[in-house]
Amino acid sequence: MIQRSLENFVVVAILVLIVAIYMYLTVLQATNLEVEEVSRFYMGAKGYVSDEVWYVDAARNILRKIFGLEPKQIGSTFNATLVYPSKDCAMRASNNAQAYGITVVSSAFSKLNAIYVSANSREAIENFGKATNATDIVYGWILGDAEGINNYLNLEHPPMAKYLIALSMLLLGDKPLYWRIPSIAMGMLIVVLTFFIVKKLIACKELAIIVATTVAVDPLIRNLASIALLDIFVAAFTLLTIFFAMNKRYKESLIVLGFASTFKFTALLTFLPVLFLYIGELIERGINKFTEILFKAIEFLLLAILSFIFFQLLVSIPIILKIGFGPWLQQSLWGAISWHLSIKCVGSGCPVASTPWDWFFGVNSFPLYIYPNGSTLYAQGFVPAYMTSFILMLFTLTYRFQKAKSMSKKPWVMFSSLFIAYVLLWIAGAKTQYSFYAVQLTPFIYIYLIIQIYEFLKRDNVIHVLISWKKLFELLWQALLTLLSY
Numbered sequence: 001m002i003q004r005s006l007e008n009f010v011v012v013a014i015l016v017l018i019v020a021i022y023m024y025l026t027v028l029q030a031t032n033l034e035v036e037e038v039s040r041f042y043m044g045a046k047g048y049v050s051d052e053v054w055y056v057d058a059a060r061n062i063l064r065k066i067f068g069l070e071p072k073q074i075g076s077t078f079n080a081t082l083v084y085p086s087k088d089c090a091m092r093a094s095n096n097a098q099a100y101g102i103t104v105v106s107s108a109f110s111k112l113n114a115i116y117v118s119a120n121s122r123e124a125i126e127n128f129g130k131a132t133n134a135t136d137i138v139y140g141w142i143l144g145d146a147e148g149i150n151n152y153l154n155l156e157h158p159p160m161a162k163y164l165i166a167l168s169m170l171l172l173g174d175k176p177l178y179w180r181i182p183s184i185a186m187g188m189l190i191v192v193l194t195f196f197i198v199k200k201l202i203a204c205k206e207l208a209i210i211v212a213t214t215v216a217v218d219p220l221i222r223n224l225a226s227i228a229l230l231d232i233f234v235a236a237f238t239l240l241t242i243f244f245a246m247n248k249r250y251k252e253s254l255i256v257l258g259f260a261s262t263f264k265f266t267a268l269l270t271f272l273p274v275l276f277l278y279i280g281e282l283i284e285r286g287i288n289k290f291t292e293i294l295f296k297a298i299e300f301l302l303l304a305i306l307s308f309i310f311f312q313l314l315v316s317i318p319i320i321l322k323i324g325f326g327p328w329l330q331q332s333l334w335g336a337i338s339w340h341l342s343i344k345c346v347g348s349g350c351p352v353a354s355t356p357w358d359w360f361f362g363v364n365s366f367p368l369y370i371y372p373n374g375s376t377l378y379a380q381g382f383v384p385a386y387m388t389s390f391i392l393m394l395f396t397l398t399y400r401f402q403k404a405k406s407m408s409k410k411p412w413v414m415f416s417s418l419f420i421a422y423v424l425l426w427i428a429g430a431k432t433q434y435s436f437y438a439v440q441l442t443p444f445i446y447i448y449l450i451i452q453i454y455e456f457l458k459r460d461n462v463i464h465v466l467i468s469w470k471k472l473f474e475l476l477w478q479a480l481l482t483l484l485s486y
Helices: 002-039 052-066 087-100 122-131 160-171 181-202 205-217 219-225 231-246 250-260 265-284 290-323 325-340 383-395 409-427 435-440 442-456 459-484
Strands: 078-083 103-106 114-119 136-139 366-370 376-379
Touching (some): 087 103, 087 114, 160 181, 181 231, 205 219, 219 376, 219 442, 231 250, 231 265, 250 265, 290 325, 366 435, 409 442, 435 442
16 A cells, blocks of 8 residues: 555656656747747847737737736836827827837837837827827737737637637736746646546556656647647647546536637547547447447537537627627638638748648648747657657558457547548648647657557567458458459
C-alpha cells in the first residue's frame, strides 16, 4: 500500500514537472513573440501573430459592442485606435494631435483609416476624437490593419474562444501575452488529458508519462498554444470529449462535444471517433444485429445534434440579443457551414493551403511568423513522429479486421477516424485547409505511435500484421483468378 502511494506520488510529481516545463517554454515563446513585435512597432508591426489578429480584434469588439465593456487599462496612460471616414481625415487628425495633448504612437495603417494614440486621460482622447470627427474610438491595443476591423465580430466562427480572450483583456489588460493566456491553459489541459487517456487505454503510468512528455514538447502544440488561434481550444476539448468516451460516459461525451463546437465547428469532427468507440462498446456488450446498432447510432447522432444546437444557442445569446436571431442564424450557422465547406483563398497573395495528408510530411506548412533574420515559425509538428505514425496507421490497417486483441486498436481508431473526418471535409469542399488544423490530431498521433511501438516490441505482433497482409493479398489473388477464368 505504501509502495503504491509512493509510486503514485512520483508519477504525479513527474506530471507536474512536465506541465511546469511546458508552461515555461510556452510562456517564454508567447513573451518572445510579443517582445519581437513591440521592438518593430515603429516600423508598422502591430503585435499580432498570424491569424490571431482576426480573433483578438473580434474579441475586443465583442467586449465593447456586445457587453459594453472595455479592456483593463495597463499603466498610467490611455491608448486607443481612432477610426476616421477617410485617410485625409486621419492624416489631418495626426497633424493636429499635439495641440490636444495627444501623442500619435502609430499611423502605419494602409487599409484602415486610423491612427493609434496615447494620452494622460480618457477625456483627452474623447475630446480629440470629437474634434477630429473620429467615427470610432477603440481603447486598448492597436487594431489590426484591415478595412472595417473595428466592427468585425468573426461570426463565421462561434464566440467561445473570443469570450475567453475578451475575459483576459477585461481582467488583466489588452496586450499580446494576456490574449494568449487562454491558449496556454488549453495546451496545459492537452498535456494532462493525454496522460489520463493513455493511462485509461493501457493502465501503464510510465507509458502515459512518455506520451504526455512528447505532446508537451511537440512544436505544433507549443506554437499554437503560444498564440491566440482557435484550433488549440478545439484540440483540448476534443481530448476531453474522448476522455469521457473512454470512460464509457457517452452522454457526457456528447455534452462536451456540443460545447467544444462553440469554439470552432471542426470540433464536430470528433463525433466520428466517438461514434466508433460507442459502436465498439455496443459490440462488446453483445449487440451484434446491424439494425439495432444502426438505430442506436442514429439516436447517438441525434443527441449530438441536439447538444450542438443547445450550446450554439446558449453561448450566442448575447450576440443574438444584439444583432437579432435572423442575422445570427444566417452568419453564425449557415454562413459558418458555408465557410467551412468553401475554398477560402487561392493565389499568390494567399496563405499556403495543405491537404490532411500533407500535415504528416511537413508539406505546405503554414507560416505563423517570419522573424527579422528571415527564419520562419511554421505550424508544423515533429515530422519524423508524424510521418512514422501515418505509415504505421496504414501498415496496420489489415490487422484491424482481425479478431485478435490489440492494445493499439482503440488508439488506431481514434487517430485514423479523426484523420478520415478531415479527409471527408476536404472531399466535401474544404480544399483550403491549413497545417495548424493538425493540432487537433497531434495528441492522437503520439498516443497511437507510442502505444503501437510498445506493442511491436513483442515480435509476434509484427508477424500478425504481416500475416494479415498476406491473407489480404491471397484473397485478392483468388478474386483476380476467378475474374480471369472462363
